[in-house]
Amino acid sequence: MSLYCGTACRRKFFWCYRLLSTYVTKTRYLFELKEDDDACKKAQQTGAFYLFHNLAPLLQKSEHQYLAPQYSLLELERLLGNFGQDSQILEDSVLIGCSEQQEAWFALDLGLNSSCSINASLQKAEMETALQGSFIKLTKALFELNVKDASLLSTAQALLRWHDAHQFCSRSGQPTKKNVSGSKRVCPSNNIIYYPQVAPVVITLVSDGTRCLLVRQSSFPKGMYSALAGFCDIGESLEETVRREIAEEVGLEVDRLYYSASQHWPFPNSTLMIACHATVKPGQTELQVNLRELEAAAWFSRDEVATVLRRNNPSNQQHSGAVPFWLPPKLAIAHQLIKEWVEKPTCSPLPA
């Protein structure tokens, strides 16, 4: 096919373009911004910025939840000017998404010490006053954000953290340079390209048919039980990770395995949580808890779990000195997995 195919072809392209869904158009636009530094710089002119300070997002408290305010490039430049700061810090911003109307969204950390920002450590309290908000740890705020902001800020924090931790090439020791969107970093001395990393983690709700297995680590908030989770080792398939983790942590052998859903999880670093249901053979349910990994593990009936899901707020629970039993909050995939088990006793098997 020749490169130039005339009016008919242009018309065809026009119709193809018109037929693209909003989702596809948005995805193609984001792809262009990731690849093309000039296009991304242009998008910053009309884009919106979310602010962080040492990886804590700037939030404003409304009646029942936190809201994440956005700022235009002009507003940011004015703000930086008021604080006597160089607008060079804007080069540290990372692309985190865009609206359906193709307004690009960026995240910028005003408190991290980055190689390309001269005065990166701005006064936190003064910034908060000027911005009429507070920089709040994501571990505290995540569950009080709407779904869209929770997802955007999780992505933003993961990307900002990755850039902060990958300032130097692990081969040459030289400073790496980020592209405008922040989708990669390159070592100018040897052209090695570094891409943001995600660690795959499986999270599995094990059932014996009538009961499910819930576990707790000593690091969990008091009284909270969750499904069993573990990082994938190099060389493993997801199925192998599930079998190994369950054997390692509670001494059980998996009989059948079903995929459920997945979720990006920002804590403690960026992980991709892959959620599964698993069953063990009837009669092979005796737990041998690995106390190096877990503080406790136990079987719970459907009724017990359903009751806890209905009143799942530790502070609402009336208890006479006893530690309340509760489950992870709605936003966590563990919650969705447990709810799915309570509502749908049988799940469809993983497609071959």
Ligand SMILES: NC(=O)c1ccc[n+]([C@@H]2O[C@H](COP(=O)([O-])OP(=O)(O)OC[C@H]3O[C@@H](n4cnc5c(N)ncnc54)[C@H](O)[C@@H]3O)[C@@H](O)[C@H]2O)c1
């Ligand atoms: N979103 C949810 O609903 C949910 C629920 C439970 C756990 N999680 C997340 O799952 C993750 C893994 O759970 P776990 O702690 O039981 O895993 P785990 O059972 O694999 O134990 C953690 C240990 O694995 C090792 N490890 C191997 N690869 C690692 C890597 N890439 N990063 C960090 N440590 C690594 C470390 O020694 C670490 O102490 C945790 O980060 C936790 O935040 C999320």
Ligand SMILES: [Mg+2]
């Ligand atoms: Mg684990």
